[in-house]
């Protein structure tokens with residue numbers, strides 16, 4: 001079959017001040033193909049797709065659409081040219097109803113004389129949702145009532161409703177669980193078969209290799225290569241992507257699931273949010289993985305552990321060192337001033353977790369799935385974000401010196417390879433994966449002995465993922481109690497000592513670490 | 528085990544931080560770069576730009592009278608209370624709060640200082656009373672806004688009416704003016720310019736440390752940007768807000784002693800309009816009134832000086848008082864529009 005050219009970029013460049021995010025990219029996308037975009041964090045994938053979909057302006061170069069120059073004036077303009085994009089971050093707006101979000105900027109369609117006909121709008125939104133099988137989401141509900149994944153699904157419904165010729169999916173699959181992923185894969189395939197084009201961004205190489213017809217590799221804003229499906233080879237792609245050979249084990253390689261029998265976190269008979277009678281114990285030196293489908297309540301487990309949900313029944317207890325008394329804190333400051341080590345062994349005491357405040361007293365670290373809203377201060381600098389949760393450790397007699405802050409932040413920026421122009425850059429300017437690294441680094445640097453991470457590696461590239469896994473493994477060996485909540489089964493299988501599958505608010509199955517454990521064994525219990 | 532530890536801080540072969548920081552040197556500076564720079568430094572530009580502009584304009588229009596010894600003294604005695612107030616209230620604005628009660632609180636403190644000084648003759652007690660009363664006002668202000676989850680503007684409005692009410696009632700009760708019977712006792716606060724400058728310096732230094740180098744300031748600024756994120760990062764949001772109000776109360780209390788010492792007597796309108804002065808000063812200093820991590824204490828310092836130079840310059844250039852308010856009002860509007868546009872940019876589209 002002859003391929004017809006659809007979108008062409010010629011010398012496309014985007015600069016943010018001094019930073020060249022996209023550098024002279026010539027890319028051709030054909031009709032009837034799923035084109036993958038791959039590259040390390042901050043390589044410019046989101047920026048290219050944002051320019052095509054009108055979210056970012058173009059610094060220089062041009063985009064040709066069916067051979068004619070196309071310079072979108074905004075996202076709506078691009079949508080009118082049948083280009084829809086699902087963005088990497090939250091693309092729905094708080095405090096509007098689902099229907100209002102779907103028809104944002106198009107309310108006029110349902111209006112007469114400035115008034116919006118809500119009944120008509122809701123009916124149309126219901127149609128849009130039903131088209132991708134989302135009957136359970138109600139058009140007139142406030143969007144805040146829905147979880148992060150559901151809101152992503154609403155975005156998908158919105159994008160599909162406008163029947164795009166070019167469908168751009170930026171890093172969406174990592175935000176979705178198995179069922180959501182399958183939905184989006186099948187949508188992409190349908191569009192391709194109907195002769196439309198799909199631009200698909202992901203860090204999940206197996207996923208890309210399975211769904212894409214061709215892969216474009218970016219590095220530092222430059223187009224390095226476009227690889228056809230017949231030439232796909234995992235190691236070769238990785239090497240093209242980072243410019244060097246990635247070595248070492250991805251996940252941990254041992255199958256020793258023993259841990260100490262000291263309990264660090266105990267969820268007892270808890271009923272809260274979607275959870276119905278959940279029991280979980282996490283021990284020192286143990287990694288507990290929690291998996292399931294969206295809407296099954298797996299994310300509520302993390303929220304309960306961090307005191308974010310009101311408990312209807314049961315209790316959550318953390319076992320952590322007792323807090324320093326005032327005198328001990330003074331002694332600690334003193335020894336910091338005199339550069340002497342300070343060691344006050346504190347007995348482990350129970351903390352009843354009913355609120356975030358309790359959780360923080362017990363020194364629990366938590367990364368929320370909705371990191372932009374809950375974990376990060378977007379307007380603040382990278383340094384401020386990294387140090388915010390560790391102010392107590394950094395302060396000497398109540399004073400936090402810029403030097404101590406810088407040292408602390410630099411360790412994380414270097415260790416996690418956070419790509420930024422300086423530590424003073426606001427976090428909102430970072431690429432998605434790099435933001436994730438900041439929220440990860442924020443808790444790693446601090447001495448929380450209990451870590452609850454919801455989707456810790458979301459949107460992070462392969463190289464840094466390896467670093468994160470190694471780090472988590474080392475922390476486990478040092479006796480940390482770690483809970484990983486993740487949509488990615490390979491990650492859970494690869495990292496956890498014990499794996500719990502949450503479905504319909506209950507723990508349906510428990511697996512212990514073993515080399516025989518396969519995804520197919522688990523999926524059965526999820527659906 | 529050691530090797531594992533090293534991995535945690537391993538530096539990648541091409542350290543990205545240094546790599547990009549070199550690039551600017553190589554590039555030529557174009558107009559677009561200047562514009563970009565101006566946009567990123569908008570707050571500092573407003574802060575120092577306004578200061579320099581006001582200084583130059585009035586140095587010329589007043590023919591140097593602005594810098595006469597007599598006028599400099601006036602400027603110092605006008606700057607002192609305003610600067611101290613702004614330095615305290617910036618803690619409230621930084622965490623996303625709003626205060627319009629400061630004028631009435633100053634009025635109330637002034638009233639009580641006159642009673643206390645006339646009864647006891649102790650300046651120390653006056654200072655203590657002012658601080659205690661102002662802190663009490665701000666604790667009620669902050670406390671009710673936190674407890675009942677009402678907007679801080681509304682709770683401060685309530686305080687404003689209550690405090691102003693007390694002042695008006697007491698003033699209208701007697702036919703005599705309420706004034707210091709022995710105003711020489713507070714001379715230090717009204718005539719000692721060295722003391723004024725020293726007080727400003729010390730208070731600014733303490734506020735600077737609190738604002739930039741302690742948990743209080745850092746968490747307050749984070750709360751201003753994203754309360755939920757700050758809470759999840761370990762900030763005790765309500766406690767921090769309360770502490771911010773207390774800092775503001777202490778500063779406003781001290782400032783009111785300077786304010787009353789200068790005037791010597793209490794009228795119904797004592798202190799009124801102060802809330803606007805503080806707002807304009809902070810805005811002139813390039814502070815975004817929505818608070819957040821971009822807040823700088825220098826906004827309070829430079830802003831207050833600029834503001835006083837402006838009103839002082841206008842009046843010695845011979846502009847009638849009612850026009851001065853008009854000029855201030857227009858200025859306020861213009862700068863607020865500028866900063867509001869900025870806060871719209873913050874809500875950039877997600878990528």
Ligand SMILES: Nc1ncnc2c1ncn2[C@@H]1O[C@H](COP(=O)(O)OP(=O)(O)OP(=O)(O)O)[C@@H](O)[C@H]1O
Pocket residue numbers: 016019020021039040041042043044045046047048088171419420428429430431432433434459461878
């Ligand atoms: N508004 C901005 N201001 C300054 N720099 C920016 C801005 N937006 C993006 N950048 C920079 O542009 C570069 C490319 O970012 P982009 O978001 O396109 O990366 P990405 O390939 O999507 O990465 P990820 O896999 O992490 O999502 C990054 O270095 C980022 O820091």
Ligand SMILES: [Mg+2]
Pocket residue numbers: 045046047088170171431432433
């Ligand atoms: Mg991206």
